[in-house]
Amino acid sequence: MQSFTPFLVVAVALIDADGRVLVQQRPPGKPMADLWEFPGGKVESGETPEAALVRELEEELGIRTHESCLAPATFASAPLENKHLLLLLYVCRKWEGMPEARHATALQWVRPAQMYALDMPPADLPLIGILDALI
Numbered sequence: 001m002q003s004f005t006p007f008l009v010v011a012v013a014l015i016d017a018d019g020r021v022l023v024q025q026r027p028p029g030k031p032m033a034d035l036w037e038f039p040g041g042k043v044e045s046g047e048t049p050e051a052a053l054v055r056e057l058e059e060e061l062g063i064r065t066h067e068s069c070l071a072p073a074t075f076a077s078a079p080l081e082n083k084h085l086l087l088l089l090y091v092c093r094k095w096e097g098m099p100e101a102r103h104a105t106a107l108q109w110v111r112p113a114q115m116y117a118l119d120m121p122p123a124d125l126p127l128i129g130i131l132d133a134l135i
């Protein structure tokens with residue numbers, strides 16, 4: 001049987017008033033450098049997924065939101081190196097502050113249909129159509 005070591009990551013589709021989604025470009029030196037991803041990151045030990053996402057949004061983008069503004073949307077399940085990634089994707093339409101690229105190389109607002117043309121991590125590809133149907 002294939003071994004299963006879960007690796008829990010939370011990410012968010014921030015949606016603006018025009019229905020566009022924020023994606024960020026992973027910086028050089030990190031695994032999957034230069035790919036476009038949803039903001040987010042690893043859930044630390046002892047942390048809830050929602051608390052992890054609120055923390056990551058502050059750290060990565062300098063924006064503040066509340067757990068009640070994070071709506072569960074979908075998830076990805078995919079092998080990643082010697083582990084297995086479980087990525088919980090939330091949707092958020094309400095936050096304070098202007099997102100700035102504190103960790104990422106760049107940010108861009110895109111319509112879900114434009115995401116098919118972006119280089120994204122393999123685990124994210126099934127999420128695009130779901131997001132497109134959802135928002």
Ligand SMILES: Nc1nc2c([nH]c(=O)n2[C@H]2C[C@H](O)[C@@H](COP(=O)(O)OP(=O)(O)OP(=O)(O)O)O2)c(=O)[nH]1
Pocket residue numbers: 009010011031032036037038039040041042043080085087121122123124
């Ligand atoms: N944030 C994010 N991570 C993703 C996405 N798709 C995907 O496969 N991943 C993977 C890449 C990484 O292996 C993992 C997230 O870990 P990370 O290292 O970027 O997260 P982090 O912000 O906690 O990182 P760190 O710099 O603190 O180590 O999830 C996505 O859309 N968003």
